[in-house]
Amino acid sequence: xxxxxxxxxxxxxxxxxxxxxxxxxxxxxxxxxxxxxxxxxxxxxxxxxxxxxxxxxxxxxxxxxxxxxxxxxxxxxxxxxxxxxxxxxxxxxxxxxxxxxxxxxxxxxxxxxxxxxxxxxxxxxxxxxxxxxxxxxxxxxxxxxxxxxxxxxxxxx
Amino acid sequence: xxxxxxxxxxxxxxxxxxxxxxxxxxxxxxxxxxxxxxxxxxxxxxxxxxxxxxxxxxxxxxxxxxxxxxxxxxxxxxxxxxxxxxxxxxxxxxxxxxxxxxxxxxxxxxxxxxxxxxxxxxxxxxxxxxxxxxxxxxxxxxxxxxxxxxxxxxxxx
DNA sequence: AAGTAGTTGCAACTAAGTTGCAAGAAAAAC
DNA sequence: GTTTTTCTTGCAACTTAGTTGCAACTACTT
Ligand SMILES: [Zn+2]
Ligand SMILES: [Zn+2]
Ligand SMILES: [Zn+2]
Ligand SMILES: [Zn+2]
Numbered sequence: 001x002x003x004x005x006x007x008x009x010x011x012x013x014x015x016x017x018x019x020x021x022x023x024x025x026x027x028x029x030x031x032x033x034x035x036x037x038x039x040x041x042x043x044x045x046x047x048x049x050x051x052x053x054x055x056x057x058x059x060x061x062x063x064x065x066x067x068x069x070x071x072x073x074x075x076x077x078x079x080x081x082x083x084x085x086x087x088x089x090x091x092x093x094x095x096x097x098x099x100x101x102x103x104x105x106x107x108x109x110x111x112x113x114x115x116x117x118x119x120x121x122x123x124x125x126x127x128x129x130x131x132x133x134x135x136x137x138x139x140x141x142x143x144x145x146x147x148x149x150x151x152x153x154x155x156x157x
Numbered sequence: 158x159x160x161x162x163x164x165x166x167x168x169x170x171x172x173x174x175x176x177x178x179x180x181x182x183x184x185x186x187x188x189x190x191x192x193x194x195x196x197x198x199x200x201x202x203x204x205x206x207x208x209x210x211x212x213x214x215x216x217x218x219x220x221x222x223x224x225x226x227x228x229x230x231x232x233x234x235x236x237x238x239x240x241x242x243x244x245x246x247x248x249x250x251x252x253x254x255x256x257x258x259x260x261x262x263x264x265x266x267x268x269x270x271x272x273x274x275x276x277x278x279x280x281x282x283x284x285x286x287x288x289x290x291x292x293x294x295x296x297x298x299x300x301x302x303x304x305x306x307x308x309x310x311x312x313x314x
Numbered sequence: 315a316a317g318t319a320g321t322t323g324c325a326a327c328t329a330a331g332t333t334g335c336a337a338g339a340a341a342a343a344c
Numbered sequence: 345g346t347t348t349t350t351c352t353t354g355c356a357a358c359t360t361a362g363t364t365g366c367a368a369c370t371a372c373t374t
Binding site: 079080081083085100102105111113115116117118119120121122123124125127128129130131132133134135136137138139140141142145 | 236237238240242257259262268270272273274275276277278279280281282284285286287288289290291292293294295296297298299302
Binding site: 201 | 329330331332333339340341
């Protein structure tokens with residue numbers, strides 16, 4: 001029951017977001033947006049496809065849809081380790097700064113710190129106009145601190 | 158003269174760094190380290206090869222050398238826009254935080270803010286042990302603020 | 315219901331990075 | 345200073361992540 005309600009809500013929210021940007025409410029867009037809204041960490045194209053499952057759109061469509069959603073500021077990228085691009089809903093950040101992302105060096109999981117705040121940076125060189133900032137944090141998550149077998153891995157890139 | 162002196166110094170520094178890690182002082186390692194030490198912004202494999210010029214090692218060697226240098230903490234990665242990996246000498250950062258990187262949204266150039274400092278982040282969720290932080294800044298560089306033709310480009314990824 | 319403009323899937327392609335392995339070069343041993 | 349050992353390199357082939365062109369399709373408009 002509760003599941004179904006949440007499900008409905010995310011789909012409804014996806015529709016509302018598309019409407020607000022005057023974008024067509026196509027099946028791929030609704031599914032992709034819903035997948036992003038349902039999770040609380042940034043996802044790659046492949047992870048989005050996995051979560052949608054067998055009805056997932058082609059990867060080309062996923063990338064093109066993400067580009068469209070980024071152009072309309074419904075989605076943005078997080079810059080994490082590794083070569084893949086990570087996407088998440090915009091609108092969980094302030095205009096001048098994204099929420100920080102924490103990646104555990106032991107288990108590799110990334111968490112969004114929605115409520116953490118980046119204080120103003122000191123000693124910005126003269127002449128630069130800073131408009132936006134993003135913070136990447138690394139360390140150990142609660143699980144990996146407790147589990148003695150988990151030690152930070154110095155060469156995971 | 159001054160050029161030659163600086164040149165000599167960077168090569169000497171590269172040798173010293175390799176010695177300090179008990180790594181063999183091979184031609185590719187010296188050239189790659191020197192290329193990184195000579196510049197003041199992070200470089201991709203391709204940019205390193207360009208700067209070394211015709212005597213540049215194979216790209217496989219460049220990547221493998223960078224991995225080796227990272228394992229010995231002589232080099233680390235910067236996480237910037239785009240798909241390529243960027244490398245720079247370690248040792249221009251504090252242990253708990255890298256120096257911030259500023260990327261101009263208009264011209265795309267990246268600058269290292271060696272002296273800027275990230276104040277402690279507030280509201281880190283309980284249970285997480287933060288060991289390291291990296292800050293990415295975006296905005297307009299001095300040139301692009303003055304040049305009226307330069308406007309921030311919302312969709313350069 | 316028909317028209318139109320925007321969207322999708324497929325196949326082929328590109329860019330960035332990795333792997334296996336034989337040949338080559340540093341350092342160590344003699 | 346030559347030999348031996350061990351580490352390092354270059355090449356070719358491969359993988360992964362993302363992009364492009366284009367014909368078929370579908371959401372919205374009239
Ligand atoms: Zn962990
Ligand atoms: Zn996030
Ligand atoms: Zn600029
Ligand atoms: Zn830097």
